[in-house]
Amino acid sequence: MLRLPYRSYLYSYPHKTAYREFPSPLPLRELWASEPAESFFLYMHIPFCGARCGFCNLFTLPDKRANVHEQYVDALERQARQWGPVTSHKPYARFAIGGGTPTLLPARQLKRLFDIAVKDMKVDLQQVSISVETSPETITKEKLAILRDHRVDRVSMGIQSFVAEESAAIFRPQDPAEVYRALDKLTKNRFPILNLDLIYGLPGQTEDTWMYSLQEALRFDPEEIFLYPLYTREHTIVKPDDIRQHGEDQRLAYYTLARDYLIGRGYVQSSMRRFAKAGTTSMKQLLDYSCQEEGMVGLGCGARSYTRHVHYASRYGVSRQATASIIADYVAADDYSTADYGFVLGPDEQKRRFILKALLHREGLRLADYHQRFGSLPADDYPELNLPLLSGMAYEKDGTMYLSDEGLSCSDAIGDWLISAEVRERMEGFVLA
Template structure:
């Protein structure tokens, strides 16, 4: 009899940890982050250590395959704080896979040699730098504190520390950005010869400076037509340079895809630790308390949950399809059946047929499933929307 749902539960193999501090708040950022000045950093790191301890007591870890430290800007920690933090991770999650992927996000303005050496010694083997653009006027216009010189210096420092699995983030659709400016940034990025690039379009989120300006019609964004040209350009340039587009916004040399992010896109379990962090374990989602001091206070006593809830099977099925189709290899019918004990085609037959007929999806015969077509990649949101609320 086939297993349904997640009755054959295994311990999560992925860990997300949130460091909420940054040097300043970027104009587009709605992440749970706080300017570093006067923050109780060591109190936070001790509370984080306590949350890890309580978490592994409740759900013991197996072999950890990926760890991702995000923020905020984790690299605002000084070398002593960084060492304490990394020792804490290793103490609470001691069983690492031999080929573990341990990623830390970094700001090019906050990565000196001493800090990178501590990161390397503590097990970090992949660094993702938030570069965003290679024009200083664009960087200052979005509230970034670094300049292009910082980018080159930080990458050199990382390589000198023995860190060579490096990624950078770029953004398009920025205020006052032209197609030509993005082309220049992509050229400069490709000259670096890195293993991985994430390239995102700007989303104007609530509770940001950009949202306030947008509401006042004071945010000079590119036209929709130009934004589409930007996306097509970056896809063409990346492919021509030998990078595989393995997800809507992510490009990698073969074998250097972000395995941690693929945990999310495959709807698999992961621990979520730190202020405002989200976790997904045994089909239960949680979100932690967001504020630094309230988080610290709560975590010293119990798991610092703001909310937690079970995900109904129907919602988990929709998530599997919507998130999984972000990957250009798409979703496998066998994986859906293994996770839910029912047929993908029987569950979403009408929606799949409609997307196939419209040329936005195609059957992936090698993998026995479905993936976005070239047209579907460009209009991915239309595909994902087709599966929202179908079963719920």
Template sequence: MIQVVLKGHKNIYDTRELTKLFVSEVEVLEDIADLSGEENFVISQLEKDALGNHQALAQGNIHGHTANYQVPVESPEEGLTPRERALAYDKYQREALRSTLFMVLRELTGKKPVWGIFTGIRPVKIVQNMLEASKNYQEIFEELTKEKYLKEEKAQLLIDIAKKERDLIYPLEQRAVNIYISIPFCPSRCYYCSFPSNDLHRKDREVQEYLTNLHKELEASIKILNQKNIKVNTLYVGGGTPSILNRQQFEDLFTLLKELQGYSRLQEITVEAGRPDTFSVEVLQCLKDQGVGRISLNPQTMNQETLVAIGRKHSPEEIHRAYEMIQKVGFDSVNMDLIVGLPGETAASLDHTLKEIEKLQPENLTVHTLAVKTNSYFKEHPELLTLGEEGVLSMLKKVEAFTEDQDYTPYYMYRQKNMLGNFENVGYSKRGKESLYNMKIMSEKETILGFGAGAVSKVVNLETDEVQRVPNIKGLGHYMDRIDEALEKKKEILERF
């Protein structure tokens, strides 16, 4: 346990998240005057010097080792409005506080986090904002490595992905949206999962009732989208495991979606099938007939003992059979998800998984580092997670070598809280097979409309770079009981266009 005391500021969230990169337990306190009885502490302070200029400083003591660091707070540029000046001051103060805290903790612990002071989940967005501020790639690389303290390979990863985004999803469109549809049902709940999914065997009678309400929400919004001539770029059906729906349910859903003006011109339609034990040629053919071009098949691992350990009810052989069905029907692109750091997995386990993936050659490969989510089984049983930071790092390096050898390149990435080793999730793609939806949702540069229980809409204002998060009701029963509330939220969003 380490205590971090704030003086002259209340930057609690940033302080806690940054400190957790170095120690597992942290307590953030405000303005504690006497720390004489404490052995392990850091003080994070914002103060004015003799000339009235703000400076950030940090000092600390851990196990008898002391360190201190301070930097001046940058001043906002001239010509800003009072509101812009206040926002700039707040930003520069937070950056200076993070920098001093990071340097002191790094010296006291000896740890060097590969993502430097970054704690957010969308670091590529930071690079895009730098580009929009007219910085070149070399300037960005130097700022990331020297001022944000990223490892060089992580800084280069961000720049490479930012370049991909510039090529594939720019120029940005203010009057365009992307649609996400939530099907929150699964055959069983995986032990790493905290998504609002529902065990199909307990909820199967509610599936049709849920779809009826989902159709209401979609129908009302489609009418407004058409009336206001708002362009829809991509469509993503996720979950849960959408492939639990039968052919008729999919046909009914897509009959409604085809009422969208320009449906035939959508840039991309994805269905996240996920579990191989839910696949059938009949359903896959139905999806292909509706214009679906991209399918996800998410094994997470190709090792039987691990599949059992994470609560999956299928085998590696079923994964191969499902992939054969996909190939038989024929889709433009197939994504497969893997998770690095699952309980009991070793370097040999990962080698086996990668050899099996090599046989299949999916167009997309999304590699997640295990995140220990708050409401997951693994959060309640941390003793199952024995792979340390170095073990996770060595596995991720294996993945990087594999993807390079197999001609995959990274095209989007994001991070999550409580990831093993504080690493990242990376989407890899064969050339020309990148998922536009994945890039758009992670870049937060184009509006996403989320439909269904637990779905989140993100409304983007390109002029201010502001993103408003508008969540739907999470619980299945609550969503259906309060469907009118969901309809009103969508109406309010779309009236702004």
């Protein structure tokens, strides 16, 4: 059985720690002119939050100053004015604002993000699925009205735990009363999709407190729930010794308990982490957009952009000093027309990405789709893919390779296992500031 210590997971491939400076800057106009995706995904990154949680290694900076937020949105608007003519020649199917905490921004700056999307990036808010991340302490009537007026159809809120002691143990300043207040406001606004995030394996957590948090979340009838194991990573406040009480088998037990509970209440599992009510979707008539996430336009410092052949971003840091420095460089820039940091995907990495992005989701890896793109079959290119088939962690049906229930529970190990030697060497050689 494949197993991996709970320290990381791949939500994209290649991993951001495999990115390096390009030998020479790449003109974005050329990158996007040749991008074959039929529709694009616009992502805006707001790298500010109220406080850094103990498990977080995302590109975020605890900073509540309104003037800092305004200067950042000014820079994002400059970037959008340069990128719009380059990336808006095809329609956008999705638009997401993440972070950090986008709703930490003052209401005026939050509204500007939508104005920038429409005016500079040519996003049709009537036609795209729009997702915004938030946090309990930033929910206000005025900000929810902005989201509703701009046709946001998915709001995602990280709660992690309804138990105050567990939140405190991961250095998350969160009052349960404030969580309930925020959830009441969200449910009264009736966004089509409410997503709630919870974490298992927290210091001091037991099966009873874990299920308590899950049951409290279900009281608000969310359309989606994401379940994350607690990871420790370089530069996170929570360290491996803080979570020693939860061994791998116990974490798996927490996951299995919650999975079975949610499925028993009508939720459908689409990945190791995502559970959604059957039929959950945007109410809009949406353009098709591949789960491969090619054609992702990442605006803002810390956002990643994906074309089929090149992934690029600003530099990555976690410490306050490194993050503040990278943001300062972004805000001071005048020219955003080239990519100078990222990863160029050759044929092997494109194949691995295709397999990972498909196989780790319930939809599975369609062999005909792979063959159409690459002219071969996955098992011919990577004979090791027969191992999960032989071990019962995957199965093949009607020309599609799926992970079994056991395979889904081991998604992180499978993702890690499929990393190429080159990408792994780069990841291991990355020095995180």
